[in-house]
Amino acid sequence: MEASKGSGVARPAVRPRPRAAYCLAGLVALAALLHPAEIDAQSTGSLDRGTPLRIVAPATIAPLETGQARLEFEVSPIEALPPNSFVRIRGLPEAGSLSDGYAVALGVWAVPLRALASLKATLPQGLSGRAPLTVQLVSADGVVLAETTTLLTLDIAKPPAPPPPPQAAERAVAPPPPPVEAAPPRPRLSAEERQRAEKLVVQGDRYLESGNVAIARQFFQRAADAGLALGALRLAATFDPNELSRLGTQGVVPSPADARHWYERAKLLGAPEADERLARLTN
Known part of the structure; x- marks a missing residue:
């Protein structure tokens, strides 16, 4: 207790606040300025948590x-x-x-x-x-x-019937057919592109082994679109009735037309097995 000068009334002594307490308060205030979002998230929680798809x-x-x-x-x-x-x-x-x-x-x-x-x-x-x-x-x-x-x-009108052919005297001379375009050149993959495409095929193989053909096809097509012949060959096999039977895949409807399309693509990309698969598909 200390006595106030001139009054004689005793007042409690005010002890100085420890310097460490001021330092801690300053650090908390600085953290709030630098990371307000983190502090708010900790106090309120994520707004998206539990949002249904x-x-x-x-x-x-x-x-x-x-x-x-x-x-x-x-x-x-x-x-x-x-x-x-x-x-x-x-x-x-x-x-x-x-x-x-x-x-x-x-x-x-x-x-x-x-x-x-x-x-x-x-x-x-x-x-x-x-x-x-x-x-x-x-x-x-x-x-x-x-x-x-x-x-x-599904209400779609049938296309109108074509007009009757003109008489022989009225028929114009047909122009010569356009020249056949050469097949597009085979895309050349860089080492990095080939490595990425081959990883897609590996991922597709994993889904195919587990019976998830739909997801496997997505990875195979991405590899084929990148220019990898193996990707087109794998994708064609998921539509080929012969390959689906060999793999023992259940519940997948084969599509010979899609198989032929992707085998042709694999052949264009340089897959030597494509010709044999196409021949078996025809037979």
């Missing part, structure tokens, strides 16, 4: 006169999507096809997420009615993460 489709989809229909599907939130997830579409007419992805069964297609921005369905002329489509967001291990439905209108 969604896939949205229009109620109905109508094709144009050309027979193509724009498939406007949207997945969200993008930042929460698991790696290698894809969209599976069920109910597409047997004669229809998509601008990207692969047919994994009759009327069932697997589409990579990168293709959703410009995905289109091509339908044959003369169909009528509506086809209910089930659109699913699927993880790489086959788990359905989100699902929605839509109706695809």
Whole structure:
């Protein structure tokens, strides 16, 4: 206790605050200025935690006169999507096809997420009615993460019949056929590009061994698009009925037309096995 001068009243002594306490308070204030987002996250938690995945489709989809229909599907939130997830579409007419992805069964297609921005369905002329489509967001291990439905209108007018051929006297002399263009040169891969493409094939082989043909095809096509002959050969095999039977793959509908297309691509890229596979496919 200390006595105040001139008053005689005793007052408690004020002890000076330790210098370390001022230093600690200064450090806390500096951390708040430099990393406000981290402090706020620790106090409030992540706003995105627990946000459910969604896939949205229009109620109905109508094709144009050309027979193509724009498939406007949207997945969200993008930042929460698991790696290698894809969209599976069920109910597409047997004669229809998509601008990207692969047919994994009759009327069932697997589409990579990168293709959703410009995905289109091509339908044959003369169909009528509506086809209910089930659109699913699927993880790489086959788990359905989100699902929605839509109706695809199939009413496409048949093309008009061609006019009757002109009389012989009225027929104009047909112009000579254009010269046959030479096949495009085989793309040459750099060592780094080849290494990346070969890694894609290895990843595709792993999914193929586990029976996930849809995902395996995505990796094989990326390798083939990069110019690797082995990627085109592997992709063709996933459509080849002979190869699917040899591999013992179950639940995958073969497509000889797609197999032929990718074998031709593999042959162009320099795969020596492509000719033999094409011959067996024909027989």
